[in-house]
Amino acid sequence: MKRLDLIFSERELEQVLAALEKANAPGYTVMKHATGRGPERVITEDMEFTGFGSNAHVIVFCDQEVIEKIRENIRSILSYYGGVAYVSEATPL
Amino acid sequence: MKRLDLIFSERELEQVLAALEKANAPGYTVMKHATGRGPERVITEDMEFTGFGSNAHVIVFCDQEVIEKIRENIRSILSYYGGVAYVSEATPL
Amino acid sequence: MKRLDLIFSERELEQVLAALEKANAPGYTVMKHATGRGPERVITEDMEFTGFGSNAHVIVFCDQEVIEKIRENIRSILSYYGGVAYVSEATPL
Amino acid sequence: MESNLILQNVLSPPILFFFLGVIAVILRSDLEIPAPLPKLFSLYLLLAIGFKGGIELQKSGFTGQVIPTVGAAILMSLLIPLICFVILRLKFDVFNSAAIAAAYGSISAVTFITAESFLENQSIPFDGFMVAALALMESPAIIVGLLLVKLAGPIKRRPNAKPMKIGSILHESMLNGSVYLLLGSLLIGFLTATNNPAGVEKMHPFTGKLFYGAECFFLLDMGIVAAQRLPRLKKAGSFLVGFAVLMPIFNGVIGVFIAKALSLGPGNALLFVVLCASASYLAVPAAMRMTVPEAKSSYYISTTLGLTFPFNIVIGIPMYMTFVNKVIPATI
Amino acid sequence: MESNLILQNVLSPPILFFFLGVIAVILRSDLEIPAPLPKLFSLYLLLAIGFKGGIELQKSGFTGQVIPTVGAAILMSLLIPLICFVILRLKFDVFNSAAIAAAYGSISAVTFITAESFLENQSIPFDGFMVAALALMESPAIIVGLLLVKLAGPIKRRPNAKPMKIGSILHESMLNGSVYLLLGSLLIGFLTATNNPAGVEKMHPFTGKLFYGAECFFLLDMGIVAAQRLPRLKKAGSFLVGFAVLMPIFNGVIGVFIAKALSLGPGNALLFVVLCASASYLAVPAAMRMTVPEAKSSYYISTTLGLTFPFNIVIGIPMYMTFVNKVIPATI
C-alpha cells in the first residue's frame, strides 16, 4: 500500500477532496491549521483570522492504482496554487 | 526503526494510548482535531462542538518488537470502532 | 527524496526553523498543538494555556544533502531540549 | 395555526442568525466558525442555562408544580424512546433504532432557549424551574436506549473485554460532558442562590446579559452545521425524513395533553411540549457513538440536527404554541 | 496638523493595546494570541458592526443624506482601484497591480471603528448609516480588481477548467465570509429594529457594551500581526512602502472634497474619508488568493496590514480630522 501526503492551502481543500473522491480513494484524513513555508510563500497561523486560511495536510492510504488516477488532477491543482505531494510505502498494521 | 500511524476517533484515544503503554512504546505523539472520511463515516470539524469529537492522529516511532506487541490490541479496537493503522520504515536522524 | 519528521516542544520552534533555513531546506510544514509522551516528559494540550506550550510537528521534504547539513544542528537541539527526528523515503507524486 | 406567530418567531435575532448560517451554506459562502469556537459557545450556554435554572429552582423551591412537572418530564424521556423504537424497528435494526430513539427521548437545550426567547417576545410568563426538567431528561433517555440494545440486540464482543455493564451505562448517561456541566451548573446556581446572593448578582452580566447575544452567535453556527447535514439526510431515505418531522409533532401533542393534566400555565406548557418534541444532538450522539458503535452516526445526527432542530425552532415552536392555546385556557 | 489630536488618539485604549502588540514583537516577547481566537474577535466585530449599523439604518431610514452618501461610497470603491492600478502598473505586472488596487478600493472595518471611537472621544456626532457605506464598499472593489485582471491580463489556463467567469467573480465578491457576515448582520439588525424592538434591547449587552473591550483585544492581536508583517515589507521595495503611506492620504483628500460636496457634517465626513483611505486585509486578500493566485500575496497583505493599517489608525485618523476641519465648517 501507499501513503500519499498532500500539503496545500486550506482554500483548495474542496477541490482536492473532490479529486480524491473522483479517483475512488478509500478514505482520507485532513489536518487543518498547518503552517509552513514553500519556495515562495509563507503562511503563518497569525493570518488565519483574515480568512486567508492556513494550510491543510491530507493523508491518504491507498493502492498504487488510486495514486495513478489521482496524479494528473492533483498535480495541476498544486502547480497552479502551490503545495507539495509525496508518496511513500506503508503496510497495514 | 518503524513508524506507526494510527488514525481513529478521539473518543477511543484513551484506550489506544493504554494499549501503547502496555506494549512499552518508547513514546508517541498525538494530533487531535483531525477530520476525514473512511469507507463509511465522515467526521467533520464542524461537529466537534457536539462532543462527538473529531479524529486523532497518533504517531509512534518504535522497534518492530513493539509493533508486534501492539498489533492485536490495536486491531481489535480499530475493527470495532473504525480507524486505520499503517506501518512504514523510518531511520533516526 | 527524503521526508524528515521532527517532533519537539513549540518553544524551540524558532531555533529549529532557523536551522532548517540555514541548511537551505526547500520548504517545511509546521503543525502545532501536538501533544505526546516521550521517555520522560508528558505534554498535554490542557497545559497549553500556561504558555508552557505543546509540541510542534515539523515535516520537511528534501534531498539527502539537506538532511546531512541539518543533522548536527538539529541533533544538538533535540538532545538538549528533548524531541525526536526520523527520516524516511518519499517520492514526489 | 396563526402564521403571524411563525413570522414573529422568524423575525427574532436568534432565528435570523440561524437562517444566515443556512443561507451561507446554500449560497456556498466560505463563512465558517472554526473549531473550537462553537464549543466555547456550547459550553457557555450549558453553564449559563444551568446556573440560571439553579437560581430559579432555589427561588421557587420544591413546592407546587415543580415535583410533578419534573416527574412527568422524566417519565416522558423514558416513554418517548420506547414509542420511537417500535416505529423505527419497522425499517431499522436494533442498534440504529435504539440510538435514534434515545436521541428523541432526550432534549435540545438550544431549542428550549429559543422557546424561552419566543415566550419573552410574546410576554408570556414561564417558570425557571423548567430548566430542572430539561437537565433531568437527558440521562433517562440514554439509559433506555442502552437497555434496549442490551435487551433486544445481539451484542457483539467488544474489544478489551468491555461488555455493556449497568455501571458503564450509568456512567455514559450521567457523566457525559454536557449533561455533567448542565447538572453541575444547576447545582452551583442553587447553592449560590441559597448561600451567596452577592455571587448571583456578580454572575449576572456573564450568565444573564450576555446570553441572548451568545445564543445568536451559536445559532449562526448551528445554521451552518444543520445546512451541511441536510444533503446527507437524503441518503437516509424518506422514512427517516418523515420521522424527523412527524415524530416531534406527535411527541409535542402528547406533551400538550400532559401539560394540561398538570395544569401548567401556557408558558410552562410550551416549554414542556418543546422538551418532549425536541431531540438531542449533544449528549445522546456522543454517548451512542461510544456505546453503540454499530449504529450509523449519520442517521441520528442528520435527523436531529439537520431536520428536527430547524423544524422545531422555526415552525415547531409557534405551532406548539397554537396547540397550547387551543388546549389550555390562558388564565394565569 | 494639531499634534494634540494625534496624542489624544494614541492615548485611547484601542491604540494603546495595538502598540502593546507591536512592542511585544519588537522586544521579542513570546506573547501570542493563538488561532482561532483572533478569528473569534474578527467574527464578533463584523457581526456587531453590521447589527448596530442595521439598527441605525432603520432609525434614519433611506432619506436625506443616506442614499447620496452610500452611492458616493460605492463610486469611490470603483474609482480608487482604477487610480491605484494605473500607478501600480508603473512597477508591477497586471496580476499584482490589480490585487493591490482592489485592496485599496475596499475598506478596513477596524480602521472604521477606531475612527468612530475617536469621534466619540472628541464628542463629535456621526450617523450610524455610515456602516451601510462600509458594508457596500467591499464587493465593488473586488469586482473591479477581477475585471482588471480579466480585461488587462493574459489569463493562464486554470486547473479543473475553471476560467474566470462573471458568475464566479460575483460569487467571490459577494459571498466572501466577512462580506457576507457584515451584510447579513446589517440586514438582521434592520429587520430586528423594524419588527422586534425588544430584540434590539436584548442584543445590546453583547453587540453594544462589549464592543469596546473586544476591539481592544483584537487590536492587541492586530499589533502583533502588523509588526510581524513589517520586515517583509522591506523586501517589497521602497515603491510599495511609499505607496502604502501616500495612497491613503491621496484617497483621503479626494474623500474630504466629496464629503464637502455631499454636505456631510464633520463626523460623517471623517468616516467617509476613512473609508476611502483605508485598505482591506480581510475580504479582498481572501478573494484575490482564490481568483488571482498569480499575484504575490505578501505584497497586498504586507502593505495593507503592515503599513497602511497602522498608519491610518495612529496618524491617519487625526490627520484626516484636521483636513475635515479645514475644509468643512463645523456647523451642524
Place this chain on the structure above:
Amino acid sequence: MESNLILQNVLSPPILFFFLGVIAVILRSDLEIPAPLPKLFSLYLLLAIGFKGGIELQKSGFTGQVIPTVGAAILMSLLIPLICFVILRLKFDVFNSAAIAAAYGSISAVTFITAESFLENQSIPFDGFMVAALALMESPAIIVGLLLVKLAGPIKRRPNAKPMKIGSILHESMLNGSVYLLLGSLLIGFLTATNNPAGVEKMHPFTGKLFYGAECFFLLDMGIVAAQRLPRLKKAGSFLVGFAVLMPIFNGVIGVFIAKALSLGPGNALLFVVLCASASYLAVPAAMRMTVPEAKSSYYISTTLGLTFPFNIVIGIPMYMTFVNKVIPATI
C-alpha cells in the same frame, strides 16, 4: 481557624466551579475545555487584572502605603526563592531546586483574584494598587531562580552557543508573554485613567462586569487541569507533597508579620499574604522550561498547579484571613 470562613469561601461560584472541574476528572466525565479556549480566558484575565490595577494605581497615586508595600512585595519575591532553594536542596539537585524555588517566589494571579472575591464577599475593603505588587513579583523570582542556576549549577554547554547571559535572563523574566501582558495592561490602565476617563467607562463592561463570570469559567478548567496533575504528584514523592502545602503556610506567616509592620489594613494584608503564599504556574514554568531544561517540568508544575493552587484557593485564603485577623486589629 473559623471553619465558617472556609465554608463561605467554598460556597462562592468560582470555588464551586473549580470543584466541578475536579470532580469531573475524579468521576471520569469526558468534560473538557479544548485548547486554546483556556488560553482565551487566561489572556483575558491578565488583561483585565492589569487594566483595572492601572486605573486603581492612578487613583491612589504613588503615595502613602503604595511604595513601601510594592517594595516589600518585590523583596519577598527575592527572598522566598532563596529560602525555598535551601530547603529543596536537601532532596533535589541545583536545577530542580532553583526552578521550584522560583515558582514559589512568584505569584498566582488566579489565587489573587479569588482572594479579592473572598474579600468582597466579606465586605472587607482593599486597595487596587495591590495589583501593582502582583505584577512586579513575577520577574524578580525568575531572575533569582536563574541566578541560582548560574551561580550554583554546573552549566552544560547549550546548543547554538547560547550560554545563559544576563541579557537573556532579563529577557525571559520581563518579556514572558503573561508578565508582559499584565505589566502592559497595567500601564495602559494607568494612562487611560490619566488621559481618557471616557475610555475607562467604555472598557468597564468588558474588563469589569464580565470578570467574575470569566473567572468562574477559567476556574472550571483549572479544576480539570489540577485534578489531572494530582496523580503525577504522587510519583514526585512525599517530600514534595509536604513542601507544596507547608511552604505556602510558612511564606504566608512571614507575610502576615510584614503586613503588620507595613500597617496594612486587613484587606490589603490578606492580599499581601496571598502573594507571598501563592506560586506561579504561568510565567515561571514557561521561563524555566526555556532556560533550565535540566529541571523536570513535572516537578514544578505538579506542585504549583496540582496542590499549592487548590490548597490556597480552598483552605489557604480563609486560613490566612484568620491569621490576619489574629495579628492585625481591624481598625480602618
